[in-house]
Amino acid sequence: CAAADDTETAATTTTEETTATETVAAAGSVLESVQEAGVVRCGTRDALPGFAVLTEAGEHEGFDSDFCKAIAAAVLGDATAVEMVDLETADRFTALQNGSIDVLVRNTTWTASRDGGEAATFLQPNFYDGQGMMVAAGSYASVDDMNGAVVCVAKGTTTEGNAALESSRLGLNWEVRSFDETDLILEAFIAGQCDGWSSDVSQLTGFRSAYPDGADALEILPEVFSKEPLAPAVLDGDTQWAQVVNWAILATIQAEEFGITSANVDDFLTSEDVSIQRFLGVEIVTDDGSAVLDPGLGLPTDFAYQVVKQVGNYGEIFEAHLTPLGLERGVNALWTNGGLLYAPPFR
Numbered sequence: 001c002a003a004a005d006d007t008e009t010a011a012t013t014t015t016e017e018t019t020a021t022e023t024v025a026a027a028g029s030v031l032e033s034v035q036e037a038g039v040v041r042c043g044t045r046d047a048l049p050g051f052a053v054l055t056e057a058g059e060h061e062g063f064d065s066d067f068c069k070a071i072a073a074a075v076l077g078d079a080t081a082v083e084m085v086d087l088e089t090a091d092r093f094t095a096l097q098n099g100s101i102d103v104l105v106r107n108t109t110w111t112a113s114r115d116g117g118e119a120a121t122f123l124q125p126n127f128y129d130g131q132g133m134m135v136a137a138g139s140y141a142s143v144d145d146m147n148g149a150v151v152c153v154a155k156g157t158t159t160e161g162n163a164a165l166e167s168s169r170l171g172l173n174w175e176v177r178s179f180d181e182t183d184l185i186l187e188a189f190i191a192g193q194c195d196g197w198s199s200d201v202s203q204l205t206g207f208r209s210a211y212p213d214g215a216d217a218l219e220i221l222p223e224v225f226s227k228e229p230l231a232p233a234v235l236d237g238d239t240q241w242a243q244v245v246n247w248a249i250l251a252t253i254q255a256e257e258f259g260i261t262s263a264n265v266d267d268f269l270t271s272e273d274v275s276i277q278r279f280l281g282v283e284i285v286t287d288d289g290s291a292v293l294d295p296g297l298g299l300p301t302d303f304a305y306q307v308v309k310q311v312g313n314y315g316e317i318f319e320a321h322l323t324p325l326g327l328e329r330g331v332n333a334l335w336t337n338g339g340l341l342y343a344p345p346f347r
Contacts, residue, residue, distance in 0.1 A: 030102050030234070030241040031075065031298050039081050042068035043101035046086045047182070049206035050325045051107055060084040063321040064105045067126050067232065067249060070311045071103060074248035074303040079310035088181065090156045093118040096235050103234050103245050107203065109158045110231040121238075123246040124253075125231040126314075128331045128340055130224035131162050132201040134208060137216060139195070143170070143223045150175045152185045152194035162226045163198045182207065200228050205325045243297050251304040254279060254343040255313035257334055262312040265305060279346045280305045293347065304346065314341065 034040055044064055046054045052062040060068075069079040085101050092108060095101045097119050108114075109129075110122040133143050133151070140146055143166070151167070153159040155178035167174035177194065179185045182203075188194050190212070197204065201224060208218045232249065234242050255261070258276055260268050268276055277284045278293040281302035292301045300306070311317065318329065333339025 029298075030238050031244055034075055034102055038076060039083050040068065040072045040075060041083045041085055041100070041102045042071065043085050043087045043092060043095050043104040044068060044106050046084075048107065048203060049210045050321050050327070051202070051206060052084075061321075063127070063317060064107060066311050066317045066321070067105050067252075068103075070252060070307045070317075071105075071232075071245055071248045073306045073310040074251065074299055075244060077300060077302075077306050079306075089154055090180070093120060096120060096233065099235075102241070103232055105232045107200065107230045108233060109200075109228045110233075111158060114233075119236045120233040121236050121242045122231045122233045123242060124249045125229040125340075126249055127202060127230040129200040129202045129228040129230055131159060131198060131226040131228060132204055132224050133221045134197045134199075134204040134218055135195065135221060137219045139219075140221065143221050143225070144172075146174065146196060147172045148174070149195035150177060150193065151196045151198050152177045152179060152188055153198050154178070154182055154185065155180050157199075158226070158228065159199050166225045200230070202230075202322070202327060205327055209325050240298055244299055247295075247297055247299065248303065248307055250343040251279075251307045251346075252312070252314040252317060253334070253341050254346060255304065255308045256315045256341075257336065257343065260308055260313060261316055262308055262310070265308045269305075275345075275347070295346070 044052045044060065046052060046060065048062070050062055052060060052064045055061055065084065068082050068084060072082040073079040085095065087095050087106060092104055092106055096104050104120070107127070110125060114120060115122055149172070151163050151174045153163050153176060160176065160178055163174065163176045167176065179188065185194070185197060186207070189197050201220060204220050208215050208220065211218055232245055234245055258279065265280070269280060269282055271277060274284060281292055281300070281304065283292050294301050312320070318332065329339060331340045333341065335342040
């Protein structure tokens with residue numbers, strides 16, 4: 001029966017993917033609808049410290065929130081022209097497939113099965129992460145010490161499978177308990193029903209920073225036991241929109257490499273460096289005349305300028321939201337500093 005159920009589920013998923021992709025093809029590029037509506041609908045969340053939270057004024061702020069704004073700045077020239085759509089974990093891909101959102105920027109791991117099974121096209125990761133374990137301070141020194149532990153995770157995430165695999169690999173016999181919402185994990189953890197809380201290290205760091213008993217009551221163990229590239233995603237079948245979102249993200253990375261920030265970007269408008277002129281959409285004067293680089297993406301020629309001026313470069317975004325949590329750049333540093341962040345040429 002299990003095999004039959006799996007076959008039926010796979011067939012249903014494939015049908016949903018095909019329908020979603022056909023809908024995009026029939027409707028034309030998302031870029032056109034976004035430009036017509038004057039707003040980018042960005043799927044995100046509202047309760048992950050550092051990445052996306054609601055302020056007392058009801059505004060979204062955080063690392064992911066800024067990338068939603070960067071996309072709006074690139075496409076519409078206005079970082080505020082974005083509608084933040086809060087989504088539960090289980091609803092992320094459904095919202096993308098049914099057209100409720102234009103882009104998903106919600107700390108979502110890029111995996112082969114999601115790439116192939118959720119009608120989603122993943123783009124340049126905006127954060128390279130890995131799964132870890134959070135415990136009560138002083139309770140364990142290492143994951144290896146957690147034999148027979150109850151490990152709590154969020155349902156519908158890569159965390160579930162990773163925890164089970166790690167338990168099996170180390171022979172630790174964990175009881176992995178899944179919860180629909182992180183608030184429920186928090187309640188269970190406080191009630192002593194969880195020996196460990198496993199998730200991406202970035203998420204654990206954010207939740208630890210807002211823990212009711214203070215961050216010092218918790219400890220994140222040193223082991224990282226998975227690769228979790230967190231990347232924005234768009235619906236399959238729309239190459240132009242995927243390129244547009246991708247290059248908006250890449251603009252933040254290239255700006256940092258150039259040393260261009262939101263504070264000094266206007267000074268670079270008079271730079272004699274042709275690479276910077278191309279990047280910012282400045283008129284390039286040559287012996288044959290003058291021109292502005294238009295890469296043919298469907299974006300305004302000054303899209304990178306707008307992203308940096310209104311939102312900032314990658315380092316600024318990281319410094320504003322993740323550094324205060326205690327997260328270090330690590331692999332999220334530029335390639336020139338030993339990290340993984342690398343932007344193709346803007347030419």
